[in-house]
Amino acid sequence: MPPDPERFVVTPYEVKGPIDYDRLREQFGTEPLTEALVARIGRLANGPVHPLIRRGIYFSHRDLGRLLDGVEKGTPFVLYSGRGPSGPLHTAHLMQFELCRWLQERFGSAMYIQITDDEKLWARGVSASETARWGVENLLDILALGFDRRTTHVFFDTRSIRALYPLAVEVAKRVNFSTVKAVFGFTPSTNVGLIFYTALQSVPCFFPSWESGTTIPCLIPCGIDQDPHFRITRDLAGPLGYPKPAILHSRMTIGLSGNQSVSTTGASTENAIFLDDAPAAVERKISHAFTGGRATVEEQRRLGAHPEVCSIWSMWRTGFAPDEAEFDAITRDCRSGALLCGECKGRLTERVTGFLADHARKREAVRPWAEELIVEEPPARPAVPGPGG
Amino acid sequence: MPPDPERFVVTPYEVKGPIDYDRLREQFGTEPLTEALVARIGRLANGPVHPLIRRGIYFSHRDLGRLLDGVEKGTPFVLYSGRGPSGPLHTAHLMQFELCRWLQERFGSAMYIQITDDEKLWARGVSASETARWGVENLLDILALGFDRRTTHVFFDTRSIRALYPLAVEVAKRVNFSTVKAVFGFTPSTNVGLIFYTALQSVPCFFPSWESGTTIPCLIPCGIDQDPHFRITRDLAGPLGYPKPAILHSRMTIGLSGNQSVSTTGASTENAIFLDDAPAAVERKISHAFTGGRATVEEQRRLGAHPEVCSIWSMWRTGFAPDEAEFDAITRDCRSGALLCGECKGRLTERVTGFLADHARKREAVRPWAEELIVEEPPARPAVPGPGG
Numbered sequence: 001m002p003p004d005p006e007r008f009v010v011t012p013y014e015v016k017g018p019i020d021y022d023r024l025r026e027q028f029g030t031e032p033l034t035e036a037l038v039a040r041i042g043r044l045a046n047g048p049v050h051p052l053i054r055r056g057i058y059f060s061h062r063d064l065g066r067l068l069d070g071v072e073k074g075t076p077f078v079l080y081s082g083r084g085p086s087g088p089l090h091t092a093h094l095m096q097f098e099l100c101r102w103l104q105e106r107f108g109s110a111m112y113i114q115i116t117d118d119e120k121l122w123a124r125g126v127s128a129s130e131t132a133r134w135g136v137e138n139l140l141d142i143l144a145l146g147f148d149r150r151t152t153h154v155f156f157d158t159r160s161i162r163a164l165y166p167l168a169v170e171v172a173k174r175v176n177f178s179t180v181k182a183v184f185g186f187t188p189s190t191n192v193g194l195i196f197y198t199a200l201q202s203v204p205c206f207f208p209s210w211e212s213g214t215t216i217p218c219l220i221p222c223g224i225d226q227d228p229h230f231r232i233t234r235d236l237a238g239p240l241g242y243p244k245p246a247i248l249h250s251r252m253t254i255g256l257s258g259n260q261s262v263s264t265t266g267a268s269t270e271n272a273i274f275l276d277d278a279p280a281a282v283e284r285k286i287s288h289a290f291t292g293g294r295a296t297v298e299e300q301r302r303l304g305a306h307p308e309v310c311s312i313w314s315m316w317r318t319g320f321a322p323d324e325a326e327f328d329a330i331t332r333d334c335r336s337g338a339l340l341c342g343e344c345k346g347r348l349t350e351r352v353t354g355f356l357a358d359h360a361r362k363r364e365a366v367r368p369w370a371e372e373l374i375v376e377e378p379p380a381r382p383a384v385p386g387p388g389g
Numbered sequence: 390m391p392p393d394p395e396r397f398v399v400t401p402y403e404v405k406g407p408i409d410y411d412r413l414r415e416q417f418g419t420e421p422l423t424e425a426l427v428a429r430i431g432r433l434a435n436g437p438v439h440p441l442i443r444r445g446i447y448f449s450h451r452d453l454g455r456l457l458d459g460v461e462k463g464t465p466f467v468l469y470s471g472r473g474p475s476g477p478l479h480t481a482h483l484m485q486f487e488l489c490r491w492l493q494e495r496f497g498s499a500m501y502i503q504i505t506d507d508e509k510l511w512a513r514g515v516s517a518s519e520t521a522r523w524g525v526e527n528l529l530d531i532l533a534l535g536f537d538r539r540t541t542h543v544f545f546d547t548r549s550i551r552a553l554y555p556l557a558v559e560v561a562k563r564v565n566f567s568t569v570k571a572v573f574g575f576t577p578s579t580n581v582g583l584i585f586y587t588a589l590q591s592v593p594c595f596f597p598s599w600e601s602g603t604t605i606p607c608l609i610p611c612g613i614d615q616d617p618h619f620r621i622t623r624d625l626a627g628p629l630g631y632p633k634p635a636i637l638h639s640r641m642t643i644g645l646s647g648n649q650s651v652s653t654t655g656a657s658t659e660n661a662i663f664l665d666d667a668p669a670a671v672e673r674k675i676s677h678a679f680t681g682g683r684a685t686v687e688e689q690r691r692l693g694a695h696p697e698v699c700s701i702w703s704m705w706r707t708g709f710a711p712d713e714a715e716f717d718a719i720t721r722d723c724r725s726g727a728l729l730c731g732e733c734k735g736r737l738t739e740r741v742t743g744f745l746a747d748h749a750r751k752r753e754a755v756r757p758w759a760e761e762l763i764v765e766e767p768p769a770r771p772a773v774p775g776p777g778g
Contacts, residue, residue, distance in 0.1 A: 118558045125562070128555065161554040162765075166517065166547055169507045172582030173514070177566065180581060192569060193561030196585030376551075 010225050012184065015252055021059060021224075028227050030060045030249060037064060044071050045106040051322050052099050052250070060224060060249035062234070067217055067246040071107065077217040079103055080204045080245070082114035085134035086126045089141045090272035091352070092253040095318055099221045099248070101145045104152070109219075111147055112204040113373075115139055115156040119201070122193035132158070136371070141275050143370050144362035154373040155204055163378045164203045167210050172199035174239050175232060183228045202233040205245040211379040218245040223252060254314040258290030273315075279353045286312065286349045292334070293341040304337040312341070312348055320351045399614050401573065404641055410448060410613075417616050419449045419638060426453060433460050434495040440711050441488050441639070449613060449638035451623070456606055456635040460496065466606040468492055469593045469634070471503035474523035475515045478530045479661035480741070481642040484707055488610045488637070490534045493541070498608075500536055501593040502762075504528055504545040508590070511582035521547070525760070530664050532759050533751035543762040544593055552767045553592045556599050561588035563628050564621060572617045591622040594634040600768040607634040612641060643703040647679030662704075668742045675701065675738045681723070682730040693726040701730070701737055709740045 008017030010024055025032060033053070042049045052058055067077055079100045083093070097113075104111045115138065117131035126134075135156055143152070155164055180186050180198055208216040220230055230247055237244040255271040273282055292306030292313065307313035313334060321327040333339035397406030399413055414421060422442070431438045441447055456466055468489045472482070486502075493500050504527065506520035515523075524545055532541070544553055569575050569587055597605040609619055619636055626633040644660040662671055681695030681702065696702035702723060710716040722728035 118554075121558055122562055128558065158555055158558065159551075162548075162551045165507075165550040165554075169510055169517065169547065169582060172585065173511055173580050175581045176578045177575070177581065177584060178577040181577065186566070188567040188570065189565045191562050192564045192566065192585050192588055193558060195566060196561065196581050199581055 010252075012226055012228055015225050019252060021251060024224060025060045028060075028224070030062055030224075030227065030247070031064070033059050033061050033064070033248070037061070037068075040068055044068060047106065050099055050102045051324065051327070052095060052318065054324075055317055055327075056251075057095070057318055058099070058221070058248050058250050061247060062227075062249075063244055063246040064219075064248060067219055070217055075217065076109060077107065077219050077246075078110045078112060078208045080112045080114070080218050080220050081222065082116055082201070082204070083138050083142065084116045084120040084123070085131050085138045086120040086124050087134060088274045088276045089138055090274045091315065091319060091355075092255075092272060094141075094145065094275075095250065095253065096221045096223070097142050097145050098319065099250075101147055103219070103221075104148055105146075109151070110208065111152040112207065113139070113142060113147075113152065113154045114201070114204050115154060116197075116201065118157045118193065119197045122191055122197060128158075140363045140367055140370055141359070143366040143373070144359055146362075149366075149369055149373060152373055153375050154370075155207075156374045157200060160375045163375045164200055164207075166378055167203045167206060168199045170240065171202050171206075171236055172196060174236055175199060179232060183232055198229065198232055201229060202236055205230075205233055206237070206240060206242045209242045215241075215243050217243045219248060220245050221248045221250065224249040225252065253318060254309075254311050256285055256289040256311045258309065258311055273352055273356075275356060275359060277356065279356075282353050282356065283349050286345050286352070289345065291341045291345075297340060300340060301337045304335045305339075305341065307331055307334045310334070312344055315348060315352070320348060320355065399641075401615055401617055404614050408641060410640060413613060414449045417449075417613070419451055419613075419616065419636070420453070422448050422450050422453070422637070426450070426457075429457055433457060436495065439488055439491045440713065440716070441484060441707065443713070444706055444716075445640075446484070446707055447488070447610070447637050447639050450636060451616075451638075452633055452635040453608075453637060456608055459606055464606065465498060466496065466608050466635075467499045467501060467597045469501045469503070469607050469609050470611070471505055471590070471593070472527050472531065473505045473509045473512070474520050474527045475509040475513055476523060477663045477665045478527055479663045480704065480708060480744075481644075481661060483530075483534060483664075484639065484642065485610045485612070486531050486534055487708065488639075490536055492608070492610075493537055494535075498540070499597065500541040501596065502528070502531060502536075502541065502543045503590070503593050504543060505586075505590065507546045507582065508586045511580055511586060517547075529752045529755055529759055530748070532755040532762070533748055535751075538755075538758055538762060541762055542764050543759075544596075545763045546589060549764045552764045553589055553596075555767055556592045556595060557588045559629065560591050560595075560625055561585060563625055564588060568621060572621055587618065587621055590618060591625055594619075594622055595626070595629060595631045598631045604630075604632050606632045608637060609634050610637040610639065613638040614641065642707060643698075643700050645674055645678040645700045647698065647700055662741055662745075664745060664748060666745065668745075671742050671745065672738050675734050675741070678734065680730045680734075686729060689729060690726045693724045694728075694730065696720055696723045699723070701733055704737060704741070709737060709744065 008019045009015065010019060038049055038053055041053060070077065081096050081100050100111055103109055115135040117135045120126045120131045121128055139154060157164065175198060177195065180195055186195060205218040205220065208218070222230070227247060227249060230245060234244040257271050270285055270288065273285060289311045292308065292310035294300035294303060294305060316327060316330050321330060330339065330344070334344065397408045398404065399408060427438055427442055430442060459466065470485050470489050489500055492498055504524040506524045509515045509520045510517055528543060546553065564587060566584065569584055575584060594607040594609065597607070611619070616636060616638060619634060623633040646660050659674055659677065662674060678700045681697065681699035683689035683692060683694060705716060705719050710719060719728065719733070723733065
C-alpha cells in the first residue's frame with residue numbers, strides 16, 4: 001500500500017506526517033481560536049496580543065471563552081505549564097513559557113510551573129541525579145524569561161511531593177488503568193510510576209482551588225499534541241468539584257531538519273538550538289538547517305522561496321522576530337526572492353547568539369532566588385480534607 | 390458439583406475455606422519454621438521464644454535462616470509492619486505488632502511502622518479525613534504495646550511522603566502493570582493509585598539501607614495471606630541492590646464466629662473484639678462466640694471439647710494466656726471436659742476487659758510523643774541518588 005500523504009499522527013508520544021491542523025482540531029474536538037477571540041484577548045490584555053497568538057501559532061482552544069467571561073467579571077485565573085527535565089532546553093521549549101510570561105504580565109495571573117523529575121525517570125529511565133540536576137537548570141532557563149517571582153510557584157515533583165500528594169491521592173482515586181491505557185497507549189509492561197503519573201500532572205490545575213477552598217480557573221498553554229493529557233484532567237474537574245482547565249493549543253514547531261515535531265522527538269542535538277549551545281554550534285546548526293529556498297540563487301531571485309516549510313522562518317515567526325514590521329519584511333522579502341537563505345541565516349545566527357548571551361545573564365540573575373519558588377509545604381488547612389470528603 | 394472440602398483460597402484480598410497450612414506453604418513456596426529454627430531464635434534472643442512462635446502461630450518463613458546467620462555475625466536487622474487505617478484495631482491486629490515488639494526488645498532492632506492512609510482511600514474509598522484520623526488512633530494503639538520510642542520510626546504515608554517518595558520512584562520504575570495484575574488481581578478498572586501503591590509499600594524494607602548507604606536486612610512478620618505483597622518487594626531487592634527482606638508468616642486468626650480470617654474480611658463488628666469496645670460489648674461478643682464445645686453440658690463433661698476450632702481458645706492462644714502453664718491448663722481442661730465453655734468465656738471476658746482498660750491507659754501515655762516518631766524529612770544526602778544511579 002502506498003503511503004497516504006494525508007495521513008498524520010499526533011499523540012503525546014508521537015508526531016509524524018504533514019499535519020492538517022483543521023482536521024486535527026476536528027479529530028480532537030477543540031474550538032478554533034477565531035479572530036474575534038484574539039481581538040477579545042487584546043481588549044482584555046489592554047494592548048496588542050502576543051505575536052504567538054497574533055501569528056496563529058496558537059490556533060485552537062478549549063473553554064477559553066468561558067475563561068475570558070470570568071476575566072470580564074473580575075475573576076482571576078492561574079497559568080500552568082511544565083517541563084520534564086531530562087536535558088537542556090531548546091529554543092522551541094521557551095514558546096509556551098513565553099506566552100505564559102506575557103499572560104502573567106497582562107492578566108496578573110499566578111503562574112504554576114511543574115518540573116516533572118519523577119516522570120522523566122519513569123518514562124525515559126533518566127537517573128534521579130540527572131533529573132534533579134536538569135530540573136534546576138531548566139527552571140533557571142524558564143524563570144529567566146521574566147516571570148514575576150512574587151506570583152510564580154514551582155512544583156518540583158520530588159521536592160514538592162508533600163504539597164502535591166494529598167490532592168494527587170484524590171485524583172488517582174478517580175482515574176483507572178483503562179483511561180490511561182486509552183489516552184497514553186500504556187501496555188501491561190508500562191511501569192506503575194508512569195501509570196500513576198497522570199494524577200500528579202493534574203494536581204497543579206486544581207491546587208489553587210484546593211488551597212484556597214474556592215474555585216479558581218486555570219489556563220494551560222500547550223502543544224496540541226499534549227491535549228490528551230489534559231482531557232483526563234478536564235474530565236476529573238467535575239467529580240472533584242473544580243472548574244475544567246481551559247487549554248490554549250499551539251501548532252508543532254518545525255525542527256531545523258524541517259520535520260514538524262522538534263519538541264516531541266527528543267530533538268536530536270542538530271535539530272534544535274539548545275540554550276547552552278556555544279555560538280559556533282549555533283552558527284553550524286543554522287547553516288545546515290532546512291529552508292524553503294530554491295535549488296539555485298538565480299531561481300530564488302526569480303521565483304522567491306517558501307517560508308511555510310522553512311525552519312529558519314519558523315524561528316523568526318515563533319520568537320526571534322517579535323517586532324511585527326521586521327517579521328513582515330522578512331516574510332515579504334523571502335517570498336519575493338529579495339532575501340536569500342544565506343543572508344537570512346546569517347541574520348538569525350546573530351539574533352540567536354545575542355539572545356543566548358543575554359539569556360545566560362538573566363539566568364544568573366534569577367539563580368539566587370529561583371529555588372525559593374519551590375512549593376514544599378502543603379497548604380495549612382484544618383484537616384487533610386480532600387474534595388468531596 | 391458438591392463443594393470440595395479440600396478447597397481453600399488465601400490471597401491478600403480473600404481467605405476462605407478450611408486452610409491446609411502445609412499445602413498452602415507448598416503452594417506459596419515458603420519454608421517451614423522448624424523446631425531447630427525456633428530453638429535458634431531462642432538462643433539468639435537469649436531467653437524463651439515468644440508464645441506466638443512457640444505455639445506455632447508463626448509457622449512459615451522466607452530467608453529467616455540467612456537473617457539469623459547475620460545476627461550471629463553481629464549484623465543488626467530492622468523490623469517492618471504496617472496498618473491501613475480505615476477503622477479501629479481489633480485484638481487480632483495486635484498479634485504482628487506484639488511479635489515485632491518482642492523482636493525489637495530481644496534483638497535491639499529498629500522498628501518501622503507504615504500507616505497506609507493513602508492506600509485505604511484507594512482500596513476502600515475511605516475519605517482522607519477518616520484515614521488521617523484512624524491513622525493517628527491506630528498508631529497510638531500500636532505504640533501502646535511498648536515499642537521503644539528511641540528506635541521506632543513511623544511512615545505515615547501522606548505525612549511522610551517526602552521521605553518515602555524518592556525511593557518509591559525508584560521502586561515504581563521497576564514494577565509493571567503485569568506484575569501487580571498477576572499478584573493482586575487488578576483489572577483495567579483499578580484506580581492508578583492502587584496500582585502505584587505497591588511501590589510505596591516496598592519502601593520501608595529498603596529505606597534503612599538507602600538512608601545509610603549500606604545494606605541492612607529487614608524482617609517482616611505478617612499473615613501468610615500477605616505474602617504475595619512481599620514477593621514483589623523481594624523480587625525488587627536484587628535490582629535495587631538491597632537484601633531481600635525475610636518474612637515470618639503467621640496462620641490466619643479465627644474470628645469469634647469461628648471463621649478463619651478475622652483479619653482479612655473487614656471483620657464485622659461482632660466477629661472481633663475492637664480495642665475501643667466497652668466492657669458490655671466485650672461480654673456480649675464473647676458470650677455469643679463460636680466455641681468447640683459439645684451440644685450439652687453432660688456430653689462435654691464426658692467427652693471434652695475441641696479447642697482447635699474454638700474462637701475462645703484461639704484468643705487464649707494468640708495473646709490472652711501468655712503464661713505457658715496457664716495456657717496448657719486451659720487446653721488440657723478443655724479437652725478433658727473439666728472446663729466448660731461458659732466458665733472459659735467468663736474468664737476470657739475478665740482478661741480481655743482488664744487488657745483493654747490497661748491498654749487505654751498505655752495509649753494515653755504514648756499520645757504526647759507518638760507523632761514525633763513520624764518520619765517527615767528524607768535523609769540528608771549529598772544529592773538525590775537513587776540506587777543504581
